[in-house]
Amino acid sequence: MKREPGSLTSAIFLVAGTTVGAGILAIPAVTQEAGFLASAITCILCWIYMVVTGLLIAEVNMNTMCELGSGGVSLVSMAMRTLGRVGVQVACWSYLFIHYALLVAYIARSSDILTNSFGIPLWESATLFSLIFGGICYYGSxxxxxxxxxxxxxxxxxxxxxxxxxxxxDLQWNSLLRANVEAVPRSVPIIALSFVYQNVVPVLCTNLEGNLSKVRSAIVFGTAVPLALFIIWDAVILGVLPNFEMNTANIIDPLEQLRSNNGMVGPIVEVFSFLAIATSYIGFVLGLTDFIADFLVLFGVLPGAMSWSERYSSSSASSMVPPLVPGGKITLTIVIGFAMIIIFWELLENVVHL
Incomplete structure (x- = not known):
C-alpha cells in the first residue's frame, strides 16, 4: 500500500489544532493580575521556549529515523537510543498516565457540551464523540x-x-499598558502548558518524510497561530475588565463576568470549546500512536537531556542531522534549567497551598 506524502499545510494545522485547546479561554484568569503587557511578553517567551523543545525532539527523532532506517519512530526508541532504560521507563509511565488523563478529560468536557446543547444523556454524548473522532483517527487516511x-x-x-x-x-486601550511583573511567575506554568504540542512532533517527522525545513516550518508557524490567539484573547478580556486594580483582592473570573454581561457569549464559547477539544483530541490520538509522553517535565527536561546525550556523549552515535537549535550546551542548559525551575515552582506552590 503506497504511503501518502504529508503536506506542510496539514502539518501546520495539526500543530495548531493540537496546541489550541479550550484552556485558552482561561488564560486571562491567570494573567489578569500581571496585566496584559507583562503577560503578552511572557506568552512570547514561553512560545519561544516550547518551539525550542519541539525542535529538539524533532532533531533527535530524525537522527533516530536515520539510524534505524525507518519512520514512525516513537519516544521510546528515542529515549532508549539516547538515555537508556531509565529514560524509557520515564517515557512509558508518563505517557500512560498523562495521555489517559487528558483523553478522559477531553471526552468528559465534550460530552458536557453535547449534553447541554442537545439534551442527550451524558454516556451517549461520550460514546458519540469517541466513535466519531476516534473512528476518524483510526480509519481515516x-x-x-x-x-x-x-x-x-x-x-x-x-x-x-x-x-x-x-x-x-468596551475595550479600553489604556488598560493594555498595565503590568505587574511580580505576578508573572504565577502565570508561567499555565501559559507554558498552553503550548503543548510536542506529542505530534514524531508524527510530523514521519509525515513530512524527515524534511528538516518543513518540520521546522510546521512547528514555528503551527504554534504561532495559537500564540496570536492567546495574545488577542488576553488583550480583549483584560482590556474590558472594569476598574482593574493590581491586587489579589479584586481577582475575578473574567470569562464568567463576560458570560453574565452578554448572553451571546455562552453559545459561542461552547462552539469554540468543542472545536478546540476535537482538534486537540485528534492530535493527541495521533501522537498516541508514536507513544509520546505529554508533560512539561518531559517536554522541557527530556528534549534537552536527549539532545545533550546525543550531541556530547562519547557513547552516542555521531549525529546525522545538523542541530535544529543553535547555541550548543548553553541553549540546552537554559532549556533544562527553565523546566526544572517550573517544576520546582509548581511543587512549592502545591506545598504552600496544602
Missing part, C-alpha cells in the same frame, strides 16, 4: 484526517473571531 482537522481549525478561527467581536465592544 492521512489526507482525510488532515482535511478534517484543517476544517475544524478554520471553525476555531471563525468562532474565535466571533467571540472576540462580541467581547471587545
Amino acid at each position: 492521512q489526507r482525510v484526517i488532515g482535511a478534517i482537522n484543517g476544517f475544524l481549525v478554520f471553525g476555531i478561527i471563525i468562532s474565535f473571531a466571533a467571540l472576540v467581536g462580541v467581547a471587545s465592544g
Whole structure:
C-alpha cells in the first residue's frame, strides 16, 4: 500500500489544532493580575521556549529515523537510543498516565457540551464523540484526517473571531499598558502548558518524510497561530475588565463576568470549546500512536537531556542531522534549567497551598 506524502499545510494545522485547546479561554484568569503587557511578553517567551523543545525532539527523532532506517519512530526508541532504560521507563509511565488523563478529560468536557446543547444523556454524548473522532483517527487516511482537522481549525478561527467581536465592544486601550511583573511567575506554568504540542512532533517527522525545513516550518508557524490567539484573547478580556486594580483582592473570573454581561457569549464559547477539544483530541490520538509522553517535565527536561546525550556523549552515535537549535550546551542548559525551575515552582506552590 503506497504511503501518502504529508503536506506542510496539514502539518501546520495539526500543530495548531493540537496546541489550541479550550484552556485558552482561561488564560486571562491567570494573567489578569500581571496585566496584559507583562503577560503578552511572557506568552512570547514561553512560545519561544516550547518551539525550542519541539525542535529538539524533532532533531533527535530524525537522527533516530536515520539510524534505524525507518519512520514512525516513537519516544521510546528515542529515549532508549539516547538515555537508556531509565529514560524509557520515564517515557512509558508518563505517557500512560498523562495521555489517559487528558483523553478522559477531553471526552468528559465534550460530552458536557453535547449534553447541554442537545439534551442527550451524558454516556451517549461520550460514546458519540469517541466513535466519531476516534473512528476518524483510526480509519481515516492521512489526507482525510488532515482535511478534517484543517476544517475544524478554520471553525476555531471563525468562532474565535466571533467571540472576540462580541467581547471587545468596551475595550479600553489604556488598560493594555498595565503590568505587574511580580505576578508573572504565577502565570508561567499555565501559559507554558498552553503550548503543548510536542506529542505530534514524531508524527510530523514521519509525515513530512524527515524534511528538516518543513518540520521546522510546521512547528514555528503551527504554534504561532495559537500564540496570536492567546495574545488577542488576553488583550480583549483584560482590556474590558472594569476598574482593574493590581491586587489579589479584586481577582475575578473574567470569562464568567463576560458570560453574565452578554448572553451571546455562552453559545459561542461552547462552539469554540468543542472545536478546540476535537482538534486537540485528534492530535493527541495521533501522537498516541508514536507513544509520546505529554508533560512539561518531559517536554522541557527530556528534549534537552536527549539532545545533550546525543550531541556530547562519547557513547552516542555521531549525529546525522545538523542541530535544529543553535547555541550548543548553553541553549540546552537554559532549556533544562527553565523546566526544572517550573517544576520546582509548581511543587512549592502545591506545598504552600496544602
